Amino acid sequence: MTSRAGSRTAGTGPVTAAGGSELAQAGGRSRDDRESRILSIIETARAKRAKFRDERITMAHGAGGKATQSLIEGLLVPALAADGGALATLADAGAVAEDLALTTDAYVVRPLRFPGGSIGELAVNGTVNDLAVAGARPLALSLSLILEEGLPADELRAEVEAIARAAAAAGVEVVTGDTKVVERGHADGMYVTTAGVGRRDPRARLSPQSLRPGDRVLVSGSIGEHGTAIMLARGEFELDADVASDTRSLWPAVDALLDAAGPALRCLRDATRGGVASVLNELARASGVAVTVREGDVPVRPVVAGAAEILGIDPMYVANEGVLVAFVAPEAADAALAALQATAGGEQAAAIGEVRSEPPGMVLVETAFGGRRIMDQLVGDPLPRIC
Amino acid sequence: MRFVDEFRDAELGRAVAGEILAAVDPRRHYKLMEVCGGHTHAIYKYGIDDLLPDDVELVHGPGCPVCVIPMGRVDDGIAIAHEPGVIFTCFGDMLRVPGSNGTLLDAKAQGADVRMVYSPLDALRIAREQPHREVVFFAIGFETTAPSTALTLKRAQAEGIGNFSVVCNHVTIVPPLRALLESPDLRLDGFIGPGHVSTVVGARPFEFIPRQYGRPVVISGFEPLDVLQSVLMLLRQLGEGRCEVENQYARVVPFDGNVRALEIMGEVFALRPHFEWRGLGFISQSGLRLSDAYAAFDAELRFATPGVRVADPKACQCGEVLKGVIKPWECKVFGTACTPERPIGTCMVSSEGACAAYYNFGRFARSKEAV
Numbered sequence A: 001m002t003s004r005a006g007s008r009t010a011g012t013g014p015v016t017a018a019g020g021s022e023l024a025q026a027g028g029r030s031r032d033d034r035e036s037r038i039l040s041i042i043e044t045a046r047a048k049r050a051k052f053r054d055e056r057i058t059m060a061h062g063a064g065g066k067a068t069q070s071l072i073e074g075l076l077v078p079a080l081a082a083d084g085g086a087l088a089t090l091a092d093a094g095a096v097a098e099d100l101a102l103t104t105d106a107y108v109v110r111p112l113r114f115p116g117g118s119i120g121e122l123a124v125n126g127t128v129n130d131l132a133v134a135g136a137r138p139l140a141l142s143l144s145l146i147l148e149e150g151l152p153a154d155e156l157r158a159e160v161e162a163i164a165r166a167a168a169a170a171g172v173e174v175v176t177g178d179t180k181v182v183e184r185g186h187a188d189g190m191y192v193t194t195a196g197v198g199r200r201d202p203r204a205r206l207s208p209q210s211l212r213p214g215d216r217v218l219v220s221g222s223i224g225e226h227g228t229a230i231m232l233a234r235g236e237f238e239l240d241a242d243v244a245s246d247t248r249s250l251w252p253a254v255d256a257l258l259d260a261a262g263p264a265l266r267c268l269r270d271a272t273r274g275g276v277a278s279v280l281n282e283l284a285r286a287s288g289v290a291v292t293v294r295e296g297d298v299p300v301r302p303v304v305a306g307a308a309e310i311l312g313i314d315p316m317y318v319a320n321e322g323v324l325v326a327f328v329a330p331e332a333a334d335a336a337l338a339a340l341q342a343t344a345g346g347e348q349a350a351a352i353g354e355v356r357s358e359p360p361g362m363v364l365v366e367t368a369f370g371g372r373r374i375m376d377q378l379v380g381d382p383l384p385r386i387c
Numbered sequence B: 001m002r003f004v005d006e007f008r009d010a011e012l013g014r015a016v017a018g019e020i021l022a023a024v025d026p027r028r029h030y031k032l033m034e035v036c037g038g039h040t041h042a043i044y045k046y047g048i049d050d051l052l053p054d055d056v057e058l059v060h061g062p063g064c065p066v067c068v069i070p071m072g073r074v075d076d077g078i079a080i081a082h083e084p085g086v087i088f089t090c091f092g093d094m095l096r097v098p099g100s101n102g103t104l105l106d107a108k109a110q111g112a113d114v115r116m117v118y119s120p121l122d123a124l125r126i127a128r129e130q131p132h133r134e135v136v137f138f139a140i141g142f143e144t145t146a147p148s149t150a151l152t153l154k155r156a157q158a159e160g161i162g163n164f165s166v167v168c169n170h171v172t173i174v175p176p177l178r179a180l181l182e183s184p185d186l187r188l189d190g191f192i193g194p195g196h197v198s199t200v201v202g203a204r205p206f207e208f209i210p211r212q213y214g215r216p217v218v219i220s221g222f223e224p225l226d227v228l229q230s231v232l233m234l235l236r237q238l239g240e241g242r243c244e245v246e247n248q249y250a251r252v253v254p255f256d257g258n259v260r261a262l263e264i265m266g267e268v269f270a271l272r273p274h275f276e277w278r279g280l281g282f283i284s285q286s287g288l289r290l291s292d293a294y295a296a297f298d299a300e301l302r303f304a305t306p307g308v309r310v311a312d313p314k315a316c317q318c319g320e321v322l323k324g325v326i327k328p329w330e331c332k333v334f335g336t337a338c339t340p341e342r343p344i345g346t347c348m349v350s351s352e353g354a355c356a357a358y359y360n361f362g363r364f365a366r367s368k369e370a371v
Helices: A021-047 A066-080 A119-133 A153-170 A225-233 A251-264 A275-287 A302-311 A330-342 B002-008 B010-023 B037-045 B071-081 B104-109 B120-129 B146-159 B174-182 B195-201 B208-213 B224-240 B259-268 B292-297 B318-322 B354-366
Strands: A094-096 A100-107 A136-148 A173-182 A190-200 A216-219 A265-270 A290-294 A324-328 A350-356 A363-366 A372-374 B030-036 B056-063 B086-090 B113-116 B134-141 B164-170 B190-193 B217-219 B245-247 B269-271 B274-277 B281-284 B288-290
Touching: A100 A119, A119 A136, A119 A153, A119 A190, A119 A251, A119 A265, A119 A324, A136 A153, A136 A251, A153 A173, A153 A190, A216 A330, A225 A302, A251 A265, A251 A324, A251 A330, A265 A275, A275 A290, A275 A324, A275 A350, A275 A363, A324 A330, A330 A350, B010 B224, B030 B037, B030 B195, B030 B224, B037 B056, B037 B195, B037 B224, B037 B354, B056 B174, B056 B224, B056 B318, B071 B086, B071 B104, B071 B134, B071 B164, B086 B104, B086 B120, B104 B113, B120 B134, B120 B146, B120 B164, B134 B146, B146 B164, B146 B259, B146 B292, B164 B292, B174 B208, B174 B281, B190 B224, B195 B259, B217 B224, B259 B269, B259 B292, B288 B292, B318 B354
Parallel strands: A136 A173, A290 A363, B030 B056, B030 B190, B086 B113, B086 B134, B134 B164, B190 B217, B217 B245
Antiparallel strands: A094 A100, A100 A190, A136 A190, A216 A324, A216 A350, A265 A324, A290 A350, A363 A372, B164 B288, B269 B288, B274 B281
């Protein structure tokens, strides 16, 4: 059986229990039209730039979903880049001067150490990756530490060593820094902020507005591991599973992609907070295209899928710290995928979907079961369902 | 998770879909209600709607535990959360349910200590670890979650944990179904029965539906194949003129339910004379409170709450959506004033809610085909 197209009449007419089908058919047409009209009004409203109307900041504003978007587009950008400028493009790294890119990121994570990494490694790799996916070779980092009174010196030492190791592995140097101490109870042990400077690679022609119908969507590895590892490390779920954070520098993957696909590489994003789903939504909106994802082709390790199932969370929305999403013109897609699979940590890289023209701004999933649905942006943190 | 994968086989799914097509009487339009929010979620998550013929319509029922909580109860919870020294705990999707003046998430931003837990036992653990704080658990759900609240309370009593209490919003499934069936504007051909609830109460409590109201019931599991097979079983009953309770979820649901769980519930809970349901109004003997033996753990007795009944917002048509009278998109405020970001009605909050599920997953199926 083939799946049906959009025009449906199910769920419409006033039908009696005995099955008054003539009534159903009479009512069907006009109701169906009304439904499409209502849906198009909603789509128009959603395409508008988000307004920021909240009275207070809630945790949802930090979760990377719609609330975060409304904060950025409704408050930050209008104030800081009213006349356009680098910030208004909302890229992972902003352009400065001719060939430099600048990015910054703040790191807050509880617990500080978790299977596969720690806040120190995140602080290096996260910033390095923001540069990498902007097509810039990472050069140097700044490092600001906000330390909580009472933090054991050994923990600080361990994190600084982790920072040094990760920086060496990523080939960047920490060139400046700052340290502040705040009173007990204020900083979850430590907060870290890093800024990074990179040199824009001449091979890169990346833009979030450049997606075209037919482009292929690749992910550089199996997804959902970092977020799952953190959730389990918090020990709130009495659930043990062998999951480790995937934190790593993505520059080798980007370098390989640029070599293999060059200008056919349309756009790259690291799928951190909000997961792959948020990246796809953001870019579908930015380019005014649709993205379809074949759920069955998305690489998810069984242990991550199992944990997500139990917690009632979709791995597509779970954070990664070493996975990028690449949009590639169709003719270069095979070469790009092969290049990703040849990099360390990229063995699970896969083509998961493609760009279409309709409906613009939306991400659609072809479920492994054969149905279809929308994969929307999250509102705030993924809240688990109760049963 | 091999066990689960077997119930998600796309090829088998297409085969069952083919059988459904064959079982449909082309002169008929079928309205089948899935009672449970878990089914609503599965239907959208797997795109099951997409595999059904046009004339088989699934109507989303009142079985989303978050969706049926009235605003007044949320306000009571928020008032307790603001009490000094209180740690207020609840399930995740309860956090965004709007009361008359904001949500628990807003209360948290204003300084209340509101925490998400996965189980009432987690709340009890917090109480054990922080004996100087008052830990309150906002309990919601049908017979599915009520036993775990009951067990937690038994443990709290056995351990003598005095700083733990429960706001009991547990409800039972049969009274709202009866209320729906009595409703004059309701038109349904059959019911996909709630699988999880039935693991506790069994299949027997649903026998009144075929006997008194002449509608077939198939108790269903939550995997996509379960739901498809249940639709097929309902269509076959209708086609053959049978009308009974069938158990598609026999691998989990015993006919008589879980006797032990029912015993514990009977010990810890007592029926309220009536309880308000969002959109459905007051339904007699549909809600549970803590029994007198557990009154010491009753947060409603321990804390002063406003206890005010708050009328549902005028524009909100959650009640009609819950009754299956209108589809989510037919509500006056759907998708415009009421969105998952700023829900007016509870159906828009939980991903199990009919409106949120339709908004998040279903819009496309009825809008445009991907090109």
